[in-house]
Amino acid sequence: MRWALIGASDIASTRLIPALRLAGQEIVGVFSSSISRASNYAATNDLTRHTDQLDELLSWPVDAVYVSTTNDLHAAQTLAAIRARKNILCEKPLATSVAMASDIVDQSRAHGVILATNHHIRASGVHEMIRRIVAEGRLGELYLARINHAVGLSERLRGWRLTGVSQGGGVVWDQVVHDVDILRADLQSDIVEVTALTSTFGMATAGIEDVSLCNFRFANGVVASTCQSYLVPFGRTSLEIHGSRGSLVATDVLRQDPIGDIVLTDSSGTHGIPVEDRENLYVKTIRRFELACQGIGQPYSTGEDGLEAVRAAAAVFVSAHEKSTVTF
The missing domain is CATH 3.40.50.720 (NAD(P)-binding Rossmann-like Domain)
Known part of the structure; x- marks a missing residue:
């Protein structure tokens, strides 16, 4: 092409x-x-x-x-x-x-x-394996999920993301949309309820969020929490999914490179899950x-998926500013 x-x-x-x-x-x-x-x-x-x-x-x-x-x-x-x-x-x-x-x-x-x-992130071999584990029922009925996306913002990216109020700067448009998209994909369900807090600690201009904490309820009943930040230079991204038959913890899985590990704990013990697909996410x-x-x-992520991420991000802003829960 x-x-x-x-x-x-x-x-x-x-x-x-x-x-x-x-x-x-x-x-x-x-x-x-x-x-x-x-x-x-x-x-x-x-x-x-x-x-x-x-x-x-x-x-x-x-x-x-x-x-x-x-x-x-x-x-x-x-x-x-x-x-x-x-x-x-x-x-x-x-x-x-x-x-x-x-x-x-x-x-x-x-x-x-x-x-x-x-x-x-949907193209990550780790997340494709997570979706397989969920689809096979290895976690049983799903109850809870949690994402940590609190990391440091690279020096070369500290421009409009921190100063551009009108340009759509801040962690909600930068990170929350990614986290919403990967939760929708991995949990195979849509968001129906949003409650959120946001804050500006000083890296970003007033009016631009450099920290957010979001709670989402999904149509399948799962309750998920996510945190995002530009302020944590030594933070590691992670995703947890907990169900009736097992708990999955995946680390370093919200990055641009094909890295990350999965650990699954169930009645037979704790096991590392091998992931063979380490191909470039962007090439895929x-x-x-x-x-x-x-x-x-x-x-991997359609226009409709992009729309749902925007819908959730917009709800995060409303919830945080109005101190309310937003339902769809």
């Missing part, structure tokens, strides 16, 4: 461009609102075209675009790509409002394009996306 990049971003240069090339894809060029940034980015990443005009990029002969601008721009740029009948892999969040995310999903259906949200995401564009299956 031939691709164009909407956004001269860090994640595109460090993750998507290498993954696209490993997956045998062709990258035509890049758009940035700054022509000098677009030019420098294209030279650095060996791209043949660059532009500061989105319409120009959308006129290029490409099959798909990857959207990775600041969060506030995702919706409008994705809608423009849909109207140009390009298939889209959009960085999370799909939008910063439920109404916009819903419109994106509706428009993608109406125009017959493939829309995927880059919740890359791209390969699944390409198959979907060929009419084979679906992306």
Whole structure:
């Protein structure tokens, strides 16, 4: 497939461009609102075209675009790509409002394009094994789940995520959406109730959350808690799922690399679960996306999945600000 990049971003240069090339894809060029940034980015990443005009990029002969601008721009740029009948892999969040995310999903259906949200964690071999364990009933009836996503924010990323109120900065749009998506996938259920607390301890500008604590009730009855933070430089990500027949604890499983371990405790004892699939998460995401564009299956995380993550994140804001529980 031939691709164009909407956004001269860090994640595109460090993750998507290498993954696209490993997956045998062709990258035509890049758009940035700054022509000098677009030019420098294209030279650095060996791209043949660059532009500061989105319409120009959308006129290029490409099959798909990857959207990775600041969060506030995702919706409008994705809608423009849909109207140009390009298939889209959009960085999370799909939008910063439920109404916009819903419109994106509706428009993608109406125009017959493939829309995927880059919740890359779903592609992890560890999480695919977790889903297998749950599906096989090895945990029995599920009761509780817990995610720790309290980590440190890399120095190179301490820009708009900490200062851009209007750009969709903060841990809710950055981390909560990922945690919601992976819980929905691993628990195979949708969120029906949200209660949340958020705080700003000082790394982020006032009005931008650098800590959040969220409780979710799922349609299958599971109650899950998640914590997110930019302030914990030595934190390890983890996921726990507890049921009537067993308890699963997975560590280092909310990262960009194919790492992480699973420990399962049941009536026979405590066992490490081997995970053979350690393939690059982004390469797997791209390969699944390409198959979907060929009419084979679906992306790991669809536009509908992106919409549900936005719906939960929006509920987190309402719950935290109004000190209330939000039900769907």
